[in-house]
Amino acid sequence: MAFLSFENLKVSGISACVPKEIDDNRTTSLIPDDERENLINSIGIVQKRIAPEGVCASDLCYFAAEKLIKELKWDKSEIQALIFVSQTPDYILPATSCILQDRLGLSSECLAIDISLGCSGWVYGMSTLASYMGKNNIAKALLLSGDLATRTNSPRNRSDFPLFGDAGTCTAIEYDEGASGIKFHLATDGSGKDAIIIPYGGYRNPITVDSLEYKDYGNGEVRTGLHASMDGMSVFSFAITKGPKSVKMLCEHYGIDMTSVDCFTFHQANKLITEKICKKLKLDADKCPNSMEMFGNTSCATIPLTLVTQRKESLESSKMSHIACAFGVGLSWGSVYFDTENIVVPELIEL
Amino acid sequence: MKTLNEFIELFAEQFDETDASEITPNTVFHDLDEYSSLIALSIIAMVDEEFDVTLKGDDMRSAVTVEDLYNIVINKA
Numbered sequence: 001m002a003f004l005s006f007e008n009l010k011v012s013g014i015s016a017c018v019p020k021e022i023d024d025n026r027t028t029s030l031i032p033d034d035e036r037e038n039l040i041n042s043i044g045i046v047q048k049r050i051a052p053e054g055v056c057a058s059d060l061c062y063f064a065a066e067k068l069i070k071e072l073k074w075d076k077s078e079i080q081a082l083i084f085v086s087q088t089p090d091y092i093l094p095a096t097s098c099i100l101q102d103r104l105g106l107s108s109e110c111l112a113i114d115i116s117l118g119c120s121g122w123v124y125g126m127s128t129l130a131s132y133m134g135k136n137n138i139a140k141a142l143l144l145s146g147d148l149a150t151r152t153n154s155p156r157n158r159s160d161f162p163l164f165g166d167a168g169t170c171t172a173i174e175y176d177e178g179a180s181g182i183k184f185h186l187a188t189d190g191s192g193k194d195a196i197i198i199p200y201g202g203y204r205n206p207i208t209v210d211s212l213e214y215k216d217y218g219n220g221e222v223r224t225g226l227h228a229s230m231d232g233m234s235v236f237s238f239a240i241t242k243g244p245k246s247v248k249m250l251c252e253h254y255g256i257d258m259t260s261v262d263c264f265t266f267h268q269a270n271k272l273i274t275e276k277i278c279k280k281l282k283l284d285a286d287k288c289p290n291s292m293e294m295f296g297n298t299s300c301a302t303i304p305l306t307l308v309t310q311r312k313e314s315l316e317s318s319k320m321s322h323i324a325c326a327f328g329v330g331l332s333w334g335s336v337y338f339d340t341e342n343i344v345v346p347e348l349i350e351l
Numbered sequence: 352m353k354t355l356n357e358f359i360e361l362f363a364e365q366f367d368e369t370d371a372s373e374i375t376p377n378t379v380f381h382d383l384d385e386y387s388s389l390i391a392l393s394i395i396a397m398v399d400e401e402f403d404v405t406l407k408g409d410d411m412r413s414a415v416t417v418e419d420l421y422n423i424v425i426n427k428a
Binding site: 039234238241 | 391408
């Protein structure tokens with residue numbers, strides 16, 4: 001079982017950037033009027049942000065990173081690792097993390113790597129960064145986690161498109177002798193690969209003329225082969241089972257008293273899922289921040305985006321213990337425990 | 352293990368407008384006016400809670416009647 005623990009590391013700051021453009025489920029023509037209210041109440045997503053053409057996930061992450069580095073007063077030459085987590089990279093190659101290293105003006109002695117994971121990506125990215133940094137190999141590092149989920153999903157897919165939004169985030173981690181560290185539980189079930197998949201456009205099924213055609217799969221699902229296909233029922237079952245189980249396993253393995261944890265941030269998939277998970281773990285709703293109402297499901301950005309938009313003041317001015325849990329495409333999931341104390345949280349950036 | 356009748360009662364509770372008397376072992380639930388993907392999710396959640404069984408999308412799609420779904424749940428329990 002993949003349990004990982006790293007001492008002497010702390011989260012120093014978190015920032016997030018979203019596009020200005022709003023896509024509102026109360027007015028979109030995609031949802032029929034007679035279903036609108038019921039749908040919005042069920043999924044808990046009123047509106048989300050949608051990046052205009054020409055804007056990439058890396059752009060949102062770049063602005064989040066610049067602002068965070070500035071407010072942390074970090075010397076860029078000290079940043080020695082950069083991870084970019086996304087499933088909407090700038091190019092097939094090179095890796096977007098290399099582009100971001102240069103754009104951010106980081107040293108060429110900085111390691112840079114892309115991780116291709118969706119909703120579970122922030123937790124996985126944190127674990128990779130923590131592994132790099134252990135034993136003071138690296139003192140300061142950045143995790144850039146962002147996606148354009150409105151690009152991977154078809155704008156004509158009534159069952160998926162209302163759920164998704166775009167965002168980019170930056171999380172700064174620092175080596176700090178004596179800091180309490182970060183603990184993880186990570187897991188995978190690739191037998192569920194078809195539950196969320198973009199079937200064409202990779203090297204298994206290259207782009208064909210036919211894959212570019214919009215097709216109607218019933219129930220309002222109109223998409224091309226280059227858009228995500230999601231088996232919502234299977235994903236729902238998976239999330240409400242594995243999410244709570246992962247949190248419980250993490251707490252049991254490391255002897256964490258769940259009642260003493262101040263903040264539980266769940267991947268903002270939709271309200272049906274997060275409410276069910278909170279109920280199964282018997283958590284008070286006020287311990288579980290929610291940003292999906294205004295930003296939707298932003299894939300690997302939801303956890304930092306939720307902390308920035310819903311917990312800015314308490315993160316900046318108090319000591320908090322956190323559990324975050326994420327689950328999704330892969331299927332891939334995991335949970336992380338960490339502390340924060342008076343960290344730097346810039347205002348949400350709107351690009 | 353819960354009986355078919357108990358399952359039917361729990362199944363019917365997931366609907367708001369459909370009268371419980373409309374739900375029988377032979378009901379073709381996909382044909383009920385109120386049946387939707389959201390109702391399907393609450394059925395999946397009910398099965399998770401009451402039977403500790405994880406249903407997949409294919410389980411929901413392959414079951415024709417309420418009794419079919421009950422049998423799928425029982426086989427997975």
